[in-house]
Amino acid sequence: MQPHDFWQEILPAGSFPSHGPFTDFFPASLDDGRQLRLPIRALADGRNGLASLIVNQAGFVVQDILAAALAEKLKHLNPDVIVGLPTLGLTLAAAVARALGHSRYVPLGTSRKFWYVDDLSVSLTSITTPDQVKRLYVDPRMLPLIDGKRVVLVDDVVSSGSSMRAGIELLTACGVQPVALGVAMAQTSRWRDQLALAGRDWSDAVVSVFQTPRLVRGDQGTWLLDG
Numbered sequence: 001m002q003p004h005d006f007w008q009e010i011l012p013a014g015s016f017p018s019h020g021p022f023t024d025f026f027p028a029s030l031d032d033g034r035q036l037r038l039p040i041r042a043l044a045d046g047r048n049g050l051a052s053l054i055v056n057q058a059g060f061v062v063q064d065i066l067a068a069a070l071a072e073k074l075k076h077l078n079p080d081v082i083v084g085l086p087t088l089g090l091t092l093a094a095a096v097a098r099a100l101g102h103s104r105y106v107p108l109g110t111s112r113k114f115w116y117v118d119d120l121s122v123s124l125t126s127i128t129t130p131d132q133v134k135r136l137y138v139d140p141r142m143l144p145l146i147d148g149k150r151v152v153l154v155d156d157v158v159s160s161g162s163s164m165r166a167g168i169e170l171l172t173a174c175g176v177q178p179v180a181l182g183v184a185m186a187q188t189s190r191w192r193d194q195l196a197l198a199g200r201d202w203s204d205a206v207v208s209v210f211q212t213p214r215l216v217r218g219d220q221g222t223w224l225l226d227g
Helices: 060-077 088-099 140-146 162-173 191-195
Strands: 025-029 035-042 048-051 081-084 121-124 134-137 151-158 180-187 206-212 214-217 223-225
Touching (some): 048 180, 060 088, 060 206, 081 140
Antiparallel strands (some): 121 134
8 A cells, every 4th residue: 555545444344354464554443343454663673563543644534434433432421522632633632522512622732822821731742753842731711611521531542641641631730530531543552551650540541443453573574463
């Protein structure tokens, strides 16, 4: 596949075997069996790899399907407001809010506006930009929208858990405890340790559309499920 061809369509259940070996893509499966081809990214060691999702590069049909699936999993929690994590989580958060019938959502940001308050910010790192240490902010004007409300924090992917942990800590600083942490993809399970550092074990609050495993190099350059 060409790089620009990924994330453009949801395919019928059983289109590809889910047990491997895999070549250049991993077929992630939604709950109903439909599949989404995700490119495999080799890690620095060259031996291990992960399936990747860049949701703002996905076709609109794919975005809508993922948002609808996540909204369906969240609706029983009766969320009042969706809060989105930058940058890629904002695309999904807005679509999930619409799918839930909300008129708006609350975006968090990494760009400090002059009216922001430093006390309402936390340090932020991301698996996709590991060398950049930013700060995560909430616009003080958005506080009335989340105060005392049932909030769901949404990102596109939970991977290392560092971005989601920062979001939890920022909401906690605002006096808000999310009722759920929504993502399109839960990538492996290494995020669990990071979330456990956010005041309690948040792993049971994660709601995902699909999960992807850690992969390991096999023979002839193919990829296999790790364990």
